[in-house]
Amino acid sequence: MVMATIRQRIAGRSLTPGxxxxxxxxxxxTLKVSASTVVEAYERLVxxxxxxxxxxxxFYVASQAAPLSLADIGPKLDRAVDPFWVSRQSLEAGDGxxxxxxxxxxxxxxxxxxxxxxxxxxxxxxxxALADYGSPLGLPRLRQLIxxxxxxxxxxxxxxxxxxxxxGTQAIDLLCRFLLEAGDTVLVxxxxxxxxxxxxxxxxxxxxxxPYTPSGPDVELLGQALAAHRPRLYITNxxxxxPTGATLxxxxxxxxxxxxxxxxxxxxxxxxxxxFEHTPAPRLAAFDGLDRVIHIGSFSKTLxxxxxxxxxAARREWIDNLIDLxxxxxxxxxxxxxxxxxxVLSDGGYRKHMDGLRSRLSRAMFDVTGRLKxxxxxxxxEPQSGMLLWCRLxxxxxxxxxxxxxxxxxxxxxxxxxxxxxxxxxxxxxxxVSQTLDPRIFEVLRQALLExxxxx
Amino acid sequence: MVMATIRQRIAGRSLTPGxxxxxxxxxxxTLKVSASTVVEAYERLVxxxxxxxxxxxxFYVASQAAPLSLADIGPKLDRAVDPFWVSRQSLEAGDGxxxxxxxxxxxxxxxxxxxxxxxxxxxxxxxxALADYGSPLGLPRLRQLIxxxxxxxxxxxxxxxxxxxxxGTQAIDLLCRFLLEAGDTVLVxxxxxxxxxxxxxxxxxxxxxxPYTPSGPDVELLGQALAAHRPRLYITNxxxxxPTGATLxxxxxxxxxxxxxxxxxxxxxxxxxxxFEHTPAPRLAAFDGLDRVIHIGSFSKTLxxxxxxxxxAARREWIDNLIDLxxxxxxxxxxxxxxxxxxVLSDGGYRKHMDGLRSRLSRAMFDVTGRLKxxxxxxxxEPQSGMLLWCRLxxxxxxxxxxxxxxxxxxxxxxxxxxxxxxxxxxxxxxxVSQTLDPRIFEVLRQALLExxxxx
Numbered sequence: 001m002v003m004a005t006i007r008q009r010i011a012g013r014s015l016t017p018g019x020x021x022x023x024x025x026x027x028x029x030t031l032k033v034s035a036s037t038v039v040e041a042y043e044r045l046v047x048x049x050x051x052x053x054x055x056x057x058x059f060y061v062a063s064q065a066a067p068l069s070l071a072d073i074g075p076k077l078d079r080a081v082d083p084f085w086v087s088r089q090s091l092e093a094g095d096g097x098x099x100x101x102x103x104x105x106x107x108x109x110x111x112x113x114x115x116x117x118x119x120x121x122x123x124x125x126x127x128x129a130l131a132d133y134g135s136p137l138g139l140p141r142l143r144q145l146i147x148x149x150x151x152x153x154x155x156x157x158x159x160x161x162x163x164x165x166x167x168g169t170q171a172i173d174l175l176c177r178f179l180l181e182a183g184d185t186v187l188v189x190x191x192x193x194x195x196x197x198x199x200x201x202x203x204x205x206x207x208x209x210x211p212y213t214p215s216g217p218d219v220e221l222l223g224q225a226l227a228a229h230r231p232r233l234y235i236t237n238x239x240x241x242x243p244t245g246a247t248l249x250x251x252x253x254x255x256x257x258x259x260x261x262x263x264x265x266x267x268x269x270x271x272x273x274x275x276f277e278h279t280p281a282p283r284l285a286a287f288d289g290l291d292r293v294i295h296i297g298s299f300s301k302t303l304x305x306x307x308x309x310x311x312x313a314a315r316r317e318w319i320d321n322l323i324d325l326x327x328x329x330x331x332x333x334x335x336x337x338x339x340x341x342x343x344v345l346s347d348g349g350y351r352k353h354m355d356g357l358r359s360r361l362s363r364a365m366f367d368v369t370g371r372l373k374x375x376x377x378x379x380x381x382e383p384q385s386g387m388l389l390w391c392r393l394x395x396x397x398x399x400x401x402x403x404x405x406x407x408x409x410x411x412x413x414x415x416x417x418x419x420x421x422x423x424x425x426x427x428x429x430x431x432x433v434s435q436t437l438d439p440r441i442f443e444v445l446r447q448a449l450l451e452x453x454x455x456x
Numbered sequence: 457m458v459m460a461t462i463r464q465r466i467a468g469r470s471l472t473p474g475x476x477x478x479x480x481x482x483x484x485x486t487l488k489v490s491a492s493t494v495v496e497a498y499e500r501l502v503x504x505x506x507x508x509x510x511x512x513x514x515f516y517v518a519s520q521a522a523p524l525s526l527a528d529i530g531p532k533l534d535r536a537v538d539p540f541w542v543s544r545q546s547l548e549a550g551d552g553x554x555x556x557x558x559x560x561x562x563x564x565x566x567x568x569x570x571x572x573x574x575x576x577x578x579x580x581x582x583x584x585a586l587a588d589y590g591s592p593l594g595l596p597r598l599r600q601l602i603x604x605x606x607x608x609x610x611x612x613x614x615x616x617x618x619x620x621x622x623x624g625t626q627a628i629d630l631l632c633r634f635l636l637e638a639g640d641t642v643l644v645x646x647x648x649x650x651x652x653x654x655x656x657x658x659x660x661x662x663x664x665x666x667p668y669t670p671s672g673p674d675v676e677l678l679g680q681a682l683a684a685h686r687p688r689l690y691i692t693n694x695x696x697x698x699p700t701g702a703t704l705x706x707x708x709x710x711x712x713x714x715x716x717x718x719x720x721x722x723x724x725x726x727x728x729x730x731x732f733e734h735t736p737a738p739r740l741a742a743f744d745g746l747d748r749v750i751h752i753g754s755f756s757k758t759l760x761x762x763x764x765x766x767x768x769a770a771r772r773e774w775i776d777n778l779i780d781l782x783x784x785x786x787x788x789x790x791x792x793x794x795x796x797x798x799x800v801l802s803d804g805g806y807r808k809h810m811d812g813l814r815s816r817l818s819r820a821m822f823d824v825t826g827r828l829k830x831x832x833x834x835x836x837x838e839p840q841s842g843m844l845l846w847c848r849l850x851x852x853x854x855x856x857x858x859x860x861x862x863x864x865x866x867x868x869x870x871x872x873x874x875x876x877x878x879x880x881x882x883x884x885x886x887x888x889v890s891q892t893l894d895p896r897i898f899e900v901l902r903q904a905l906l907e908x909x910x911x912x
Contacts, residue, residue, distance in 0.1 A: 084780055092591060110583075130563065306588055327543050334622065
């Protein structure tokens with residue numbers, strides 16, 4: 001009780017960092033407990049770092065009472081559907097577990113032979129490739145290749161506008177460090193990739209969301225949100241949207257950029273699913289020419305998630321600041337991973353592999369869609385490409401309950417509200433068709449749906 | 457001039473974010489310039505995102521006028537000796553450049569054969585090792601091996617207290633995210649590893665420093681600094697201190713930990729030079745048992761900087777929060793690098809390589825010390841082990857001037873004030889003995905010293 005009282009006063013700011021706590025005798029009298037009870041509570045608060053003692057003077061509130069816990073920031077969400085649920089369950093699953101909710105391909109769908117060839121080639125590379133730090137911008141030949149690949153999607157950039165990172169996520173994180181102050185407002189789609197929310201919480205940003213339609217964000221509501229909240233950034237996927245699999249239309253791209261100009265909005269376009277496309281869809285960065293749009297990419301989804309490598313393409317004058325931030329927070333880049341990615345991409349086998357992969361994904365999309373429909377699970381749209389399928393469950397069924405029931409049977413699902421800042425996707429679920437081919441999944445889903453219906 | 461006026465008003469907060477700018481006509485009158493000059497300035501300020509227009513209403517200050525630039529935070533330092541100077545010059549140098557100031561070994565001193573063997577072995581590994589994300593904590597067998605290696609240095613930890621990271625720097629960055637609020641005070645040594653300052657600037661922390669002695673921080677001044685500034689964290693190296701090469705003594709370790717307890721201080725002990733030691737020196741984490749000390753390690757200095765892999769060992773109850781922060785800001789860990797490091801460390805060749813490396817470093821330390829003395833450059837102490845040699849230049853010589861003169865001849869040096877938060881190391885310089893064996897370096901140094909003396 002003594003500890004709870006002190007904690008409450010600290011949380012409620014009636015005791016601020018550095019201020020002196022009540023004397024032991026005084027607090028014992030106030031709370032009608034023995035002095036030894038107060039001594040014991042103070043000692044425990046010292047041990048946990050909440051307060052500290054100054055010999056001969058008394059006890060004081062430590063400079064920061066509670067370390068940052070992302071679980072405590074923002075609205076308190078049901079753990080089953082918070083933005084970490086899907087990632088932690090997916091990442092913690094064993095190599096053989098069933099995880100139709102996870103956001104990446106099974107390793108056997110990735111270019112394993114190309115990676116093996118690249119590793120053998122690397123084992124014969126010169127010393128610096130094996131043992132030295134990468135340069136601040138990252139491997140020049142890989143940055144050149146990245147600009148050529150961007151050009152195929154209509155995005156013009158020079159290699160010195162491209163900085164390699166350890167991942168697409170690190171790229172966005174560095175941009176948030178560069179562009180955001182704590183308390184700034186950031187706009188995301190509803191639904192959006194759950195980790196955007198987790199990342200923005202880590203930056204103590206305010207999150208505002210705008211409903212996503214099959215052709216991009218709802219432009220009417222986007223304009224209203226910009227006028228009302230003046231967000232500093234908008235983080236989105238364009239070509240293949242996560243979790244919906246939708247594709248931005250040229251008309252919506254134009255309108256989004258007009259609004260961005262009007263409201264001095266900077267846009268981060270996360271394009272990590274680019275290689276899944278059959279034909280290139282519009283990119284905001286292509287329309288805009290890397291003026292107010294920053295383009296992010298990665299090789300985790302189509303090449304290897306084990307050899308992490310991502311990049312950011314932005315205005316040249318921002319790159320120096322991003323380099324400083326990268327060095328300060330992660331020092332040199334991972335040269336080995338960049339060399340490996342370059343080897344795989346330069347290998348003629350990669351394009352052939354991707355052609356085969358796209359066909360395989362189209363077939364899986366068709367099969368999984370059909371099987372889900374027999375359970376009353378209906379796709380929101382039929383995606384043009386990729387692995388993501390955003391589905392509506394039968395009426396009244398809570399996806400979080402279905403996900404919890406499936407998890408008890410070692411099947412990781414991705415309930416809709418993990419993606420929805422407004423928590424308006426209770427009835428939705430994201431499937432990854434490449435991870436949803438095992439017949440056991442549909443039996444577990446069928447039973448979990450039955451259980452969830454019974455309880456509603 | 458119009459742009460400068462507006463920028464000054466924003467910087468001085470007479471124009472705050474969201475507030476309306478003076479009308480074009482009004483400002484033109486005040487500044488005695490033409491309306492078209494103001495229009496042009498406003499358009500450029502819109503283009504750079506400082507202000508935005510609301511059609512029919514006027515111009516407004518954008519929600520954040522200036523993005524974070526680390527160069528602008530804290531005291532404005534001479535670019536030649538700011539905390540980024542050494543890292544950027546070292547990382548940007550070509551593979552064959554001379555860089556006695558850089559903080560790592562030449563690739564040929566690292567276990568290249570072991571890395572080549574590990575790459576070939578990896579090319580035959582199962583799919584998930586090549587293509588899947590790592591688990592949130594990271595490869596279990598590597599974490600087990602790390603705890604065994606920590607035990608050899610007297611630090612007891614279980615594998616679930618160890619989380620793998622992409623680098624030692626990322627480990628400290630995650631801890632700063634976890635433990636710091638903007639404006640919190642952090643204590644470092646003077647001199648200290650320059651990137652601690654860069655990292656803390658990125659977290660907008662206040663930096664307080666305490667002089668480092670040959671046996672650890674000055675305990676008297678440490679106590680005064682803790683009482684005066686109540687820092688939240690103390691970040692240090694113990695076994696081999698960067699830049700001085702000094703080693704913490706058991707007595708100082710004890711006193712530091714007593715003060716830490718008294719002032720509820722958390723200590724981050726960055727131990728990335730561990731494998732260079734001939735015999736284990738005292739670790740704060742060994743004395744403390746990972747209670748208020750957090751232990752950081754990495755393999756970038758002794759195994760490979762290209763295959764980045766580091767770790768943090770801390771209280772078990774903090775690890776879950778660190779995992780959430782790692783996922784939010786970089787998603788899954790780099791499994792491939794961890795597999796590679798595990799392969800090299802498990803290979804019998806690694807210990808043999810390190811035995812040879814330690815002897816080679818001792819010889820280099822002896823040689824370089826002798827040659828520097830002939831130039832009047834005198835070591836502050838004779839380090840017990842490692843590659844770092846902290847030296848005093850001849851009286852009155854400014855190390856920054858020497859470093860600038862040497863850079864003009866493509867030799868990267870590490871001037872003392874890059875390491876000194878109090879800027880009190882004007883006369884000092886850090887050498888890396890493994891990178892200081894080329895005779896051309898001493899000729900360049902001799903000339904640079906002459907030039908610097910002439911100017912003083």
